[in-house]
Amino acid sequence: MATQDTERFTSTTPPATATVAEQFTPLLRATLGDRPPVQFAFWDGSSVGPPDGPGAVVVRSARALRRMFWSPGELGLGRAYVAGDLDLTGDAFEVLRALQTAAPRDARLGLGAAWTALRVAGRLGALGPPLPPPAEEARRHGRLHSLRRDARAISHHYDVGNDFYRLLLGPSLTYSCARFPDDDVGLAEAQRSKHELICHKLGLDERGGARLLDVGCGWGSLALHAAAAHGVEVVGVTISRQQAELARERVRAAGLADRVEIRLQDYRELAGETFDAISSVGMFEHVGARRIGAYFEILRGLLRPTGRLLNHAISSVGGSRVGSRTFIGRYVFPDGELIDVGEVVLAMQRAGFEVRDVEALREHYARTLREWSANLAGGWDRAVELVGETRARIWRLYLAASRVGFTDGGISVHQVLGVVPRPDGSAAMPATRRSWP
Known part of the structure; x- marks a missing residue:
């Protein structure tokens, strides 16, 4: 698996031949800083972040981006995980703890980062109509707490x-x-x-x-x-x-x-x-x-x-x-x-x-x-x-x-x-x- 060193990757507009990891690096920096605390591995075999950490976030398909595009935030991430487009390897607790510690509590994606995300999704072929939610998702009907x-x-x-x-x-x-x-x-x-x-x-x-x-x-x-x-x-x-x-x-x-x-x-x-x-x-x-x-x-x-x-x-x-x-x-x-x-x-x-x-x-x-x-x-x-x-x-x-x-x-x-x-x-x-x- 090819590994991209985040410290050497500085371009805000990766070339068309860039790996998926290179395409993602500006977005990871926006939320986690210059050094991702865990490895992020992508479907093309590229990765970014420490290979010897507690585990990895594995993005298995561009469909994960489409789910996050149509359902920004935790719901899109959750749907991508449940559908199998995104996964965690290693110690899930330690991976989540490391991500939480690295991300500022008040972290928000600004308009610039959102526009970058949109461009990345387009280059990776992740744009398209919304995907149906996984079957395991709860359906809520009726008056709350009836x-x-x-x-x-x-x-x-x-x-x-x-x-x-x-x-x-x-x-x-x-x-x-x-x-x-x-x-x-x-x-x-x-x-x-x-x-x-x-x-x-x-x-x-x-x-x-x-x-x-x-x-x-x-x-x-x-x-x-x-x-x-x-x-x-x-x-x-x-x-x-x-x-x-x-x-x-x-x-x-x-x-x-x-x-x-x-x-x-x-x-x-x-x-x-x-x-x-x-x-x-x-x-x-x-x-x-x-x-x-x-x-x-x-x-x-x-x-x-x-x-x-x-x-x-x-x-x-x-x-x-x-x-x-x-x-x-x-x-x-x-x-x-x-x-x-x-x-x-x-x-x-x-x-x-x-x-x-x-x-x-x-x-x-x-x-x-x-x-x-x-x-x-x-x-x-x-x-x-x-x-x-x-x-x-x-x-x-x-x-x-x-x-x-x-x-x-x-x-x-x-x-x-x-x-x-x-x-x-x-x-x-x-x-x-x-x-x-």
């Missing part, structure tokens, strides 16, 4: 096959941030540690015969732990049909059918029941900023006095919506929204909760994602058999990009614990955290 639209969004993400999630998540089958109390703790033990922490925060040991509601119960892992280790009665609700089916199988296999009920049900359909505690782990991201007030009011109405709610969710400063022009919004989490933890606390208080504890687990999520990525890489051939190469590649990029966000602090994850106090102000809360593992 029952029907939320069900479709959840199905897009979760109903890709329980065997795939077994491979990705490991035996714990827990799709949320683990908690690593020590450096040598493995993923399964770290998930048990997280489940145990939640049970202690909810005071399940202190409430004989307590009734727990697990909102967004996934494959039932927390419900199973709470019932087996703390003897409580659990109702778990999910709107993923495949999750509900497997969760029920796991409950039966564990001999806990008399204590755990798994329902295919939206939290908005709960009414006329009361609980001593509610857990919501990794589900809040699907609620939506406009609905968080109603969400907490519904959960508040299901709790008895001194009942506790543990809300575990990804957050971002100022809040952010997973937009329709992002890779994650189109291919992973359609309609997802990340709420500022301050807004979460305020909404809980407005709904009648007294907020008693807030804990950040950001670094734990970065490590969790590293473990999931290792599971996917180690079982790659099987993953491709289960969901196809395209979807497996989507997950590879999604996990790596998410890990970058939790590593650099762009996103975080918080557990917020609230209690419903009695009219006299008593809340039956422990005086300190000492009882929590």
Whole structure:
């Protein structure tokens, strides 16, 4: 493969005989500076950037440029990646980290660079009508966060096959941030540690015969732990049909059918029941900023006095919506929204909760994602058999990009614990955290 030295390439108008790498160099300089942090390899065999870096960005076809021309920014890049016109080799996390570090946070392509991009695309034969988006792209219809639209969004993400999630998540089958109390703790033990922490925060040991509601119960892992280790009665609700089916199988296999009920049900359909505690782990991201007030009011109405709610969710400063022009919004989490933890606390208080504890687990999520990525890489051939190469590649990029966000602090994850106090102000809360593992 021929390699072009970026430092020696200074022409802003490459000759017609220039390699694709030479054509691209001015554009790379506009966004990444004079020294690309990773190698960029092109379909004609030319490349630019260090060959001994953590990996490479591989542009396999001029179609990648056409997709980026018609859908500028992240959506075009995402479509090119999903279609296979663009790829990452090596350690995807390290490649993305290197690109993020090299690019200024306020980098923008000006009119001059945009015109250069247009000329390059023309010379390389990349201009033409828009290409159809990949079939894996989510289609959004209906009112945002309606029952029907939320069900479709959840199905897009979760109903890709329980065997795939077994491979990705490991035996714990827990799709949320683990908690690593020590450096040598493995993923399964770290998930048990997280489940145990939640049970202690909810005071399940202190409430004989307590009734727990697990909102967004996934494959039932927390419900199973709470019932087996703390003897409580659990109702778990999910709107993923495949999750509900497997969760029920796991409950039966564990001999806990008399204590755990798994329902295919939206939290908005709960009414006329009361609980001593509610857990919501990794589900809040699907609620939506406009609905968080109603969400907490519904959960508040299901709790008895001194009942506790543990809300575990990804957050971002100022809040952010997973937009329709992002890779994650189109291919992973359609309609997802990340709420500022301050807004979460305020909404809980407005709904009648007294907020008693807030804990950040950001670094734990970065490590969790590293473990999931290792599971996917180690079982790659099987993953491709289960969901196809395209979807497996989507997950590879999604996990790596998410890990970058939790590593650099762009996103975080918080557990917020609230209690419903009695009219006299008593809340039956422990005086300190000492009882929590």
